[in-house]
Amino acid sequence: VTNNPGTPLVAAPTIDEAFAAIRERGLRLSAARRLVLEALYAADRPVTAERIAAGLGDRLPRSDLASVYRNLETLEQLGLVRHVHFGHGPGLYTHAGVAQHEYVVCERCNAFVALDPAELDSIRDAVRATSGYEARFTHFPIVGLCPACRDD
Amino acid sequence: VTNNPGTPLVAAPTIDEAFAAIRERGLRLSAARRLVLEALYAADRPVTAERIAAGLGDRLPRSDLASVYRNLETLEQLGLVRHVHFGHGPGLYTHAGVAQHEYVVCERCNAFVALDPAELDSIRDAVRATSGYEARFTHFPIVGLCPACRDD
DNA sequence: TTTTTTGCAAAACCTTTGCAGTTGG
DNA sequence: CCAACTGCAAAGGTTTTGCAAAAAA
Numbered sequence A, B: 001v002t003n004n005p006g007t008p009l010v011a012a013p014t015i016d017e018a019f020a021a022i023r024e025r026g027l028r029l030s031a032a033r034r035l036v037l038e039a040l041y042a043a044d045r046p047v048t049a050e051r052i053a054a055g056l057g058d059r060l061p062r063s064d065l066a067s068v069y070r071n072l073e074t075l076e077q078l079g080l081v082r083h084v085h086f087g088h089g090p091g092l093y094t095h096a097g098v099a100q101h102e103y104v105v106c107e108r109c110n111a112f113v114a115l116d117p118a119e120l121d122s123i124r125d126a127v128r129a130t131s132g133y134e135a136r137f138t139h140f141p142i143v144g145l146c147p148a149c150r151d152d
Numbered sequence C: 001t002t003t004t005t006t007g008c009a010a011a012a013c014c015t016t017t018g019c020a021g022t023t024g025g
Numbered sequence D: 001c002c003a004a005c006t007g008c009a010a011a012g013g014t015t016t017t018g019c020a021a022a023a024a025a
Helices: A015-024 A031-043 A049-053 A065-077 A117-131 B015-024 B031-043 B049-053 B065-077 B117-131
Strands: A081-084 A092-095 A102-106 A112-115 A142-145 B081-084 B092-095 B102-106 B112-115 B142-145
Touching: A015 A031, A031 A049, A031 A065, A031 A081, A031 A092, A049 A065, A065 A081, A102 B117, A112 A117, A112 B117, A117 B102, A117 B112, A117 B117, A117 B142, A142 B117, B015 B031, B031 B049, B031 B065, B031 B081, B031 B092, B049 B065, B065 B081, B112 B117
Parallel strands: A102 A142, B102 B142
Antiparallel strands: A081 A092, A102 A112, B081 B092, B102 B112
């Protein structure tokens, strides 16, 4: 099972479409795997593996952290999950059932904005003009100071 | 001893100015501490703490990893050292004896370009216009695909 | 039934911390 | 001399891996 991250089988899948995609790949929809997706769709914002394993603070059944990590990896290969790194600290995972967001994060207070890729095209253009690189802010976001922190 | 990272006592210090800055703060120029700076100035590109402790592959004496980390932190507080995170993997440290570089890194092959902050002003402007955030790419770089990797 | 997946334990990896002994000034 | 610093060892936080038992299809 290999698939490029960011290349979902289904664009912006609902949770049921995600379940179907798992079966279509010949993978099993185990309780633990379903729970990971349920947590991601319930949180609907980037969350840590730890928090998923804790059932989002016991709103859902708890599960084993190692299995959560394994399932997140599998689901990411299927394009059903993505993860992003906000500065130091653990990675944050989201379901792919939203437009493929890119992020701008505050280095100081961790406040973030999630933007549609199209909104960042002017930034991407500026990066391309300056460096020749094709920037993507889905996995590693733009880091800086939010308006509040900028003014101390 | 506290100082904002990125606020060096001396702008773009030579290694000898760095030595002097340590003494001016009442701190000691121990052998281990000198070695950290010598490694950073010898490498002249971002390197891991591990590699510093290994004497850049035995080009310099080896030293203790924990002490290297402690010294890097101290030196960073003095504004003589900075560190940057290129994707996953260990942090990379540089001396501050160059213009305060900002980085653009390839997510795939790790190739990077170090740019002077002024060169990134158009990018910073685009980020400010899009998000209101004041972007800095010194600690967390812009991540994307380099020209070679973009074309597979 | 058979292959995948789980749960637990252990390890891997990077970084920090505690502490007794050493050293720089 | 004495605070600052070191080296070593141990722990902390995040993620991965090995393996026998359990469960999905």
